[in-house]
Amino acid sequence: MSAVEPSAEHYDVIVIGAGAVGENVADYASRSGARAAIVEAELVGGECSYWACMPSKALLRSGHALRAARRVAGSREAASGQIDVDAVLARRTTFTSNWEDDGQVEWLASVGVDLIRGRARLTGRGEIEVDGRRYTARAVALATGSAPVLPDVPGLDGVGAWGTREATSADRIPPRLIVIGGGVAGTELAFAFAALGSQVTLVSRSGLLTSEEPFVGDLVAEALEELGGDVRIGASPARVDRDGDGIVTVELDDGTAIHAEELLVATGRRPHTDGLGLEELGLSANPEVDDTMLVRGTDWLYAVGDVNGRAPLTHQGKYQARAAGGAIAARLAGDPVDDAEWGRHVASADHAAVPHVVFTDPEVASVGLTEAAARDAGIDVDAVEHDLGAIAGAALHADGYSGRAKLVIDRARRIIIGATFVGQDTAELVHAATIAIVGEVTIERLRHAVPSYPTISEVWLRLLEAYN
Numbered sequence: 001m002s003a004v005e006p007s008a009e010h011y012d013v014i015v016i017g018a019g020a021v022g023e024n025v026a027d028y029a030s031r032s033g034a035r036a037a038i039v040e041a042e043l044v045g046g047e048c049s050y051w052a053c054m055p056s057k058a059l060l061r062s063g064h065a066l067r068a069a070r071r072v073a074g075s076r077e078a079a080s081g082q083i084d085v086d087a088v089l090a091r092r093t094t095f096t097s098n099w100e101d102d103g104q105v106e107w108l109a110s111v112g113v114d115l116i117r118g119r120a121r122l123t124g125r126g127e128i129e130v131d132g133r134r135y136t137a138r139a140v141a142l143a144t145g146s147a148p149v150l151p152d153v154p155g156l157d158g159v160g161a162w163g164t165r166e167a168t169s170a171d172r173i174p175p176r177l178i179v180i181g182g183g184v185a186g187t188e189l190a191f192a193f194a195a196l197g198s199q200v201t202l203v204s205r206s207g208l209l210t211s212e213e214p215f216v217g218d219l220v221a222e223a224l225e226e227l228g229g230d231v232r233i234g235a236s237p238a239r240v241d242r243d244g245d246g247i248v249t250v251e252l253d254d255g256t257a258i259h260a261e262e263l264l265v266a267t268g269r270r271p272h273t274d275g276l277g278l279e280e281l282g283l284s285a286n287p288e289v290d291d292t293m294l295v296r297g298t299d300w301l302y303a304v305g306d307v308n309g310r311a312p313l314t315h316q317g318k319y320q321a322r323a324a325g326g327a328i329a330a331r332l333a334g335d336p337v338d339d340a341e342w343g344r345h346v347a348s349a350d351h352a353a354v355p356h357v358v359f360t361d362p363e364v365a366s367v368g369l370t371e372a373a374a375r376d377a378g379i380d381v382d383a384v385e386h387d388l389g390a391i392a393g394a395a396l397h398a399d400g401y402s403g404r405a406k407l408v409i410d411r412a413r414r415i416i417i418g419a420t421f422v423g424q425d426t427a428e429l430v431h432a433a434t435i436a437i438v439g440e441v442t443i444e445r446l447r448h449a450v451p452s453y454p455t456i457s458e459v460w461l462r463l464l465e466a467y468n
């Protein structure tokens with residue numbers, strides 16, 4: 001298939017970064033016979049497996065399960081003990097394979113993708129260098145993920161603050177933890193550590209989870225306070241110090257000061273392109289891509305997953321990877337590329353239906369546009385909301401269930417373009433909404449999609465009735 005005879009250093013496609021996304025690009029690109037290699041500087045499996053999704057959800061899950069048992073009379077009486085912190089940390093470590101990547105390395109070998117260990121740098125069109133060795137390829141895909149963005153706060157550099165990596169790999173629970181950042185990572189980890197026994201103070205300059213529907217942040221903040229957390233909204237850190245006893249002090253811009261054994265900073269992420277050599281090739285450090293993930297202005301370089309900033313979530317990056325891997329294979333083989341909207345080789349859903357779940361308690365599960373985002377985009381919408389606690393299935397699920405659901409409906413097209421569910425165990429509700437959005441199912445047809453009784457999904461009936 002390649003123009004040059006295969007050799008140890010030449011490939012059809014080289015993927016830089018073996019996170020979940022890079023692995024899928026390499027797999028899909030090589031399925032029809034292209035020779036593929038993947039370069040990894042740290043652990044094969046990337047952030048999600050070792051320092052993000054898996055360990056954070058493992059840290060959260062036991063607290064959720066315990067509280068769920070305590071919300072139902074009968075099981076409540078049986079679940080009166082304390083959470084076993086050591087068992088939770090051990091389970092978390094199991095889910096990270098003890099930060100060893102042998103299993104992932106074996107999988108790469110099983111799909112015929114060569115692994116090159118080291119840090120890669122682009123040196124020219126289709127040329128890379130890893131630890132002084134040169135490799136060439138007809139196509140190169142960047143899947144180098146994202147890096148944390150730290151706020152510019154005096155003193156922060158010198159206090160050994162945790163980032164999400166240190167928090168998700170922690171081997172002890174600090175008595176007190178300050179979290180700066182009310183986004184997804186900060187809020188989830190605040191719940192995890194509060195449930196595991198830390199006295200958590202969450203500092204957020206705006207509300208919590210502000211890109212969601214407005215009621216989301218309020219419900220989540222209320223729940224964190226019920227767990228014993230101290231939520232400081234509208235405050236920003238002005239100065240940070242750690243004293244000789246190891247205690248961190250964060251002075252806030254409202255004049256107050258808070259103290260803790262550890263400080264976690266979770267204030268967003270940016271594309272990780274440092275040292276890749278993009279600028280030297282005349283390319284932007286924030287690569288912009290088309291819907292096949294081809295970097296604009298090139299015909300050989302792709303950027304997939306967190307690195308392109310489109311939808312920094314594992315499932316969405318893997319979806320991009322399936323599209324891009326297929327597009328790369330087709331282009332290398334001279335086959336047609338199915339790049340019409342919703343075609344096989346494009347990630348059209350990035351623009352219309354990105355589902356995401358925040359694994360707080362209540363969970364936040366949403367997809368598509370919020371009402372405000374839809375209106376900002378100039379779409380004429382209606383919105384309906386319903387109390388999840390009033391649904392029979394929810395009342396059975398947990399005594400005193402509280403939660404809320406909302407649909408955003410495009411008036412002209414009579415289809416759903418956004419949905420939000422907040423409440424215990426709502427994560428599994430959102431895929432129905434994703435299918436409705438991607439399938440552009442009309443409101444009239446949705447009335448024939450009957451949820452089982454008594455499930456929480458019956459909220460769909462109430463929402464559609466409210467739309468009448």
Ligand SMILES: Cc1cc2nc3c(=O)[nH]c(=O)nc-3n(C[C@H](O)[C@H](O)[C@H](O)COP(=O)(O)OP(=O)(O)OC[C@H]3O[C@@H](n4cnc5c(N)ncnc54)[C@H](O)[C@@H]3O)c2cc1C
Pocket residue numbers: 016017018019020021022039040041042043044045046047048049051052053054056057118119120121143144145146164168185272275276304305306307312313314315316317
């Ligand atoms: C705390 C936290 C929790 C999260 N929870 C969830 C969740 O529950 N669900 C969800 O969908 N998403 C979650 N995310 C987001 C998710 O982790 C990312 O979207 C996902 O990891 C992106 O995958 P990726 O393959 O693009 O990048 P990464 O997983 O970051 O992989 C990039 C890889 O590239 C390697 N690399 C970088 N530069 C080079 C180079 N020059 N040469 C060689 N190798 C290089 C890195 O070492 C890394 O292994 C979470 C993120 C955080 C921070």
Ligand SMILES: NC(=O)c1ccc[n+]([C@@H]2O[C@H](COP(=O)([O-])OP(=O)(O)OC[C@H]3O[C@@H](n4cnc5c(N)ncnc54)[C@H](O)[C@@H]3O)[C@@H](O)[C@H]2O)c1
Pocket residue numbers: 150151152180181182183184185186188204205206209236237266267268269311312313356357358359
């Ligand atoms: N369950 C999940 O799917 C999940 C969980 C965690 C993280 N993630 C992914 O990881 C990404 C990164 O998460 P994140 O929470 O770091 O980012 P985020 O963008 O969700 O939140 C960042 C927060 O930091 C605040 N902030 C930014 N700069 C600040 C400053 N200078 N001072 C004070 N506050 C500041 C913002 O106001 C915001 O509240 C998310 O976008 C998401 O894609 C996903």
